[in-house]
Structures are given as C-alpha cells and as structure tokens.
Amino acid sequence: xxxxxxxxxxxxxxxxxxxxxxxxxxxxxxxxxxxxxxxxxxxxxxxxxxxxxxxxxxxxxxxxxxxxxxxxxxxxxxxxxxxxxxx
Numbered sequence: 001x002x003x004x005x006x007x008x009x010x011x012x013x014x015x016x017x018x019x020x021x022x023x024x025x026x027x028x029x030x031x032x033x034x035x036x037x038x039x040x041x042x043x044x045x046x047x048x049x050x051x052x053x054x055x056x057x058x059x060x061x062x063x064x065x066x067x068x069x070x071x072x073x074x075x076x077x078x079x080x081x082x083x084x085x086x087x
Contacts, residue, residue: 046086049084050062053076054072054074055077057075058077059074061074
C-alpha cells in the first residue's frame, strides 16, 4: 500500500485513547479498516475488555512478554481485529 494512503486515527473511547489503523487483506484487493490498539494501565479493566471482545470471537490469541505481561490479539465476531495490552 502506498504510504500516502495509510491512515492512522487516535480517538478516545470510554476515557482510553485508541490507535485505529488500516490492515491490508492480502487475500483480495479490498482494504479493511480493522480495529485498533488499546493500552491499559488497569489489568482488571484490560481483562474485562478481553473477555467482552472474545465473546463469540472468530480468533483470540493471548501472549505475555516482559514489556506487556498481558497481551491479546482478537478478531471479534464482526471480523474487526483488536490488539490489547497493559503498560
């Protein structure tokens, strides 16, 4: 995708800044505007958000790294992709 057509949007949802960006679907010529990146400073709220998005999700992948002990990549029931992690 050409650089000048790549979109990044930062918006606030329930007091949390969310980075929204495009994700290229390499199986077709269609561009999808997929989800966003959420960073949480409260692990309880993060886990509740993961639980809600994972309900009936198409795909859920959980990870743990030193810099992000809780991280989830979720394709929700609508096909929207989300990356969630703690600080």
